[in-house]
Amino acid sequence: MEELREKLKRLQAVFASMESVMVAFSGGVDSTFVLKVAHDTLGDRVLALTTTSPTMPEEDRRSAIEMARLIGARHMMVESNELEVPGYASNPINRCYLCKSNLFTVCEAKAAQFGISEIVDGLNLDDLHDYRPGMKAAAERRVRHPLVEVELTKAEIRELSRELGLPTWDRPASPCLSSRFPYGTEITPEGLRKVEQGEQVLRTLGFRVVRVRYHGDVARLELESAEIERVVQPALRETIDREFKKIGFRFVAVDLRGFRSGSLNEGVIGEVRRPAAGAVE
Structure with missing residues (x-):
């Protein structure tokens, strides 16, 4: 704890x-912790900005x-629809770059408007090991990653958040x-609605960690491994099937490997990071 x-x-x-x-x-978890520490240090010289959209x-x-209200920080909500960003809805591999570029463009404009000198995010040390094209957008706009700067991992952020009394x-x-759509699958308002409603159904039924992966007519459910046995119990299975069909899915499948953060990046990281023939790194 002393190191933390x-x-x-x-x-x-x-x-x-x-x-x-x-x-x-x-x-x-991460951005709430960042906001808490920043606000405790700088008070009203901190402004939180949240972009809202169908995603x-x-x-x-x-x-x-x-x-933001709990922390006592100034907070701004800005409407922003990533689906209107050219190329985003087609869901390319660099989708997160397009999203973060849009987010940080909004942050830049608002920071300039309010005379704010620095923009920061909640990227943590563990995130560096996943496929994170949004980091390029951050670098282009000089967005800082304080949690990375002090080498804080996700587990450490959770522990410190608990010490600070943060419910997150x-x-x-x-x-x-x-992130529920495989790369190359078009992202539509209707598809986003189905995913959000499906995950809400699962949470209402008591599942805590859920992902509804969108495969057209098929909803592929990722749940914690311990919950997989529960989801196939006859009564619960029938309820899930019925509710998902109301939402608009024709089929519901359970991923036997369970929940994996960033599972749709599987097989992508190596392809993206592998240099082209003759390239010099």
């Missing part, structure tokens, strides 16, 4: 060195408002709804 507290002191020092800060804020679950929008400390990760 030292990292927290280093994070506070990072923020103390900034004149003012805009936090790209989703209300999740953001309604539950996450409410959580962002609630967490044990919250499951909640990436945008577009």
Whole structure:
């Protein structure tokens, strides 16, 4: 714990060195922790900015408002529809780059409007090991990653969040709804609606960590391994099948491998990072 507290002191020092800060804020574990430490350090020189769109679950929008209010930080909600960004809806491999580029463009404009000197996000050390094309967008706009700067992992952020009394400390990760669509599958408002409603059905039935992966007429459910046996119990299985058909899916499948964060990146990371023949790294 002493090492963790030292990292927290280093994070506070990072923020103390900034004149003012805009936090790209989703209300999740990482950005809530960033906002809390930044606000404790700089007070009203911190502004949280959340972009809302059809790709953001309604539950996450409410959580962002609630967490900013709990912390006492200034908070701005900006409407932004990624589906209108050229190329985004076709769901290319660099979809996250297009999304983050749009987000940080909004952050840049608002930071300039309010005279804010720094923009930060909640990227953590563990994120560097996943496929994160959004990092390129951050680098292009000089967005800083304070959690990476002080080498904080997800587990450490959760532990420090608990120490600080943040209710998000044990919250499951909640990436945008577009992450449920395999690359190359068009992202539509109707598809996003089906995914969001399907995940809400599962949470209402008591499943905590859920992903509804969108495969056209098929909803592929990713659940925690311990929950897979439960989901195939006759009564529950029939309820899920009935509710998903009401939503608009024709078939419901359960992924026997269970929930994997970023499962649709499987097989992508190596392809993206492998240099072309004759390329020099």
